[in-house]
Amino acid sequence: MSPSLYRMAKSVCVIGAGPSGLVAAKSLLHNAPKGTFKVTLVDSKHDIGGLWPTSREDNGRQVHPLMITNQSKHTMHFSEHAWEEGSPQLPQAWQVGCYLKRYLNRFLAGEDGFQLELGTHVISTDKRHGGWDVVLRKEGQGEEKRPFDYIVVASGFFGKPLIPESLQSPKNVPVMHSSSYRDLKGLLGQGRPGGGKILVVGGQMSGVEIAGTIATHLSSAIHSPEDSGIHDIGKYTIHHIIQRPIWVFPLYTSPEAGKAAAPFLPLDFASYNLSNRPAQLVNTQGHISEDAAKIIHNIYQRALGTDQGPYSDHLRFSDKDRRSQPYLAVSDWYTEFVRSGLIRTSKGRLDTMDGTTATLSPSDEKVDDIAAVVTATGFDPSTCIGFLPETVRQVLSHSPKNVDQPVALAFHGTHHPSVSNLGFVGFYRSPYWGVMQMQARFLARYWSQGEMSPVMREKLNEDVSIQRTRDLRDDPRCSQFPMGDYPFLMQEMSQALEIPQLPPLTTSLPALSHNQQPLNTLTPSRFPDPRDDSSDTETSLEDTWQVALDGMTTPRFVAKAVFRSLSGTWRLERDLVSKLPTHPSGHFSGKAQFLLRKKTTDGLQCAGSETPAPVSDEGLEYLYIEEGEFKTDLGFGFTATRRYVYRYDDAADKLSVWFVKPDDLKRADYLFHEIDFEVPEDRNDGWKAKSGHLCIDDFYDVKYRFKFNAVNLKEWDVGYTVKGPKKDYTIKGTYTRE
Secondary structure (H helix, E strand, O other): OOHHHHHHOEEEEEEOOOHHHHHHHHHHHHOOOOOOEEEEEEEOOOOOOOOOOOOOOOOOOOOOOOOEOOOOOOOOOEOOEOOOOOOOOOOEHHHHHHHHHHHHHHHOOOOOOEEEEEOEEEEEEEEEOOEEEEEEEEOOOOEEEEEEOEEEEOOOOOOEEOOOHHHOOOOOOOEEEHHHOOOHHHHHOOEOOOOEEEEEEOOOHHHHHHHHHHHHHHHHHHHOOOOOOOEOHHHEEEEEEEOOOOEEEOOEEOOOOOOOOOOOEEHHHHHOEHHHOOOOOOOOOOEOOHHHHHHHHHHHHHHHOOOOOOOOOOOOOOOOHHHOOOOEEEOOOHHHHHHHOOEEEEEOEEEEEEOOEEEEEOOOOEEOOEEEEEEOOOEEHHHHHOOOOHHHHHHOOOOOOOOOOOOOOEOOOOEEOOEEEEEEOOOOOOOOHHHHHHHHHHHHHHOOOOOOOHHHHHHHHHOOHHHHHHHHHOOOOEOOOOOOOHHHHHHHHHHHHOOOOOOOOOOOOOEOOOOOOEOOEOOHHHOOOOOOOOHHHHHHHHHHHHHHHHHHHOOOOHHHHHHHHOOEEEEEEEEEEEOOOOOOOEEEEEEEEEEEEEOOOOOEOOOOOOOEOOOOOOOEEEEEEEEEEEEEOOOOEEEEEEEEEEEEEOOOOEEEEEEEEOOEEEEEEEEEEEEEEOOOOOOOOOEEEEEEEEEOOEEEEEEEEEEEEOOEEEEEEEEEEEEEOOEEEEEEEEEEEO
């Protein structure tokens, strides 16, 4: 920018250097006429990213660096900046931070008119005629007042963690907010004799997620070959207090849930499939009528294939529940841990906590022997706007008690007409990246002289967002995410900005059987700004199309779906037919357990080898234990057991089975076989898979069939044909849920 343009530019203070602040700064500098704005981006942290850590070791954020996102990279990106090739479908939190670092370096670092000030606190703001005075304090320095023409609030929605009043005074047990939880040692320390219950308070999305996470850590500690360092770790359970049943979706779902060989894709591919929506979208969020609630509940049940009753009566949706607005959560493991009893549920609210006993209302149910409490009761977003003057907050109808809708803003959370030089980006629950980007583009257009088109003016004149927010604050039928349905918000904002939606790359995508339309997933890259370079947009679109094509036409992601769905206990019936008299034929009847734990690195490529197999230490695996009775055709029987380790390699999308060491029954010994899935000839017959493996002198020819009910396995079988110098037999085992 030339010096003259720089002097003429309007100054903007963007508060918060997370994704909202970064996309706001970039949009003001790149998507408005050059020279319109100069931007100062401030953040109290010493690095950008907001909630998102920027390295594996960055453990000071509200998000654990190794947490897996519940939206795929196809939703979590900006239209002009593609993810790096080879990035996982569901990135870890630190990888999201790295994406933001690359975004900063590409679009903002070294840009004329841009200044990044980290370690800088916004102490206060004061509205004056034509602008703002912002008081900043950089760590180690004094306070400084600076003038700005505009302020963008991009400080996030997750401010101060909320702790129920009954848990705020000192207790006999540790109390921790879910955002602070990292591992069991941090929660339980060395543990205590006899274990106890880990109480999880909060029954919405974060409650389900943290209960599933803690259960995963607990299961791993119990079944790991290594000592957890926590006394009586096997005597701990999790007790989750919920107020209502909530639909729990896995991270990968199926756009064709009615098939036994269902294809799988990341959750958002089906959730944001525009082929299931009318051409002109309406807002499905906000006030949810009984009729609308019943429709949505039925959609969720069809997608999951269950009313969740098999897991727990507290998770089952009764007719009464289906008249209330639906709530959903995302967790791969929660429901099976509930079925197994590692997570136990109670319905109600936490009323009081006396010593190690909690009392619930309205039932007066007691939960005793509590060893620790984790609260998943949300955040107070009002602390994120505490720097605004009280007079301005009054204009915004600030209501601290309404934590989901603390302010009433115009045009989908972007501004208030009475404070026209104050803007908001990402200040609402679940700020999808595409909406954040649209909000930032809107402000760049709204504040650019001569840039507001007649279409935008018409949209603003029709907008009822402020009154809608006020009406929903006390609405008992308000939806889980009241601001608006994601595709609807993208439609409304793109129309106001006159940014046309690009058509999907549907070439070669098969039609879905329920509507004979191909998958048409909404992504931010379908809404590029004409001022941006289109190369990364095309890269993102092609990546999304390729993933959709693979998921719909090949077994990609099926191994992952099978691996998740194996969790828990199965009924096992197995027949053995031997051609050699030294190995009796007979029938095994018993149960098989898939016990989830952190992936270990033990194991050799094959029997007799001294070279370790390449095993990643990331992710999860199962310790498989089967126990039962084997009865021979000759009439005698005996108790039989066997163990394996089942592993899933995310990078290779491969499921494998490993023998365990005979002298250490929790450690993998050597590879038994890898499972190769086949393209099904008949989608109603289930997914077939095979493997062949030479084990010392014996060759195992292995065949599988996995039959799904929507997203979950309902039955699977495996057959072995084993031939060797001293073996010649076949085995056929069938697994069904208990």
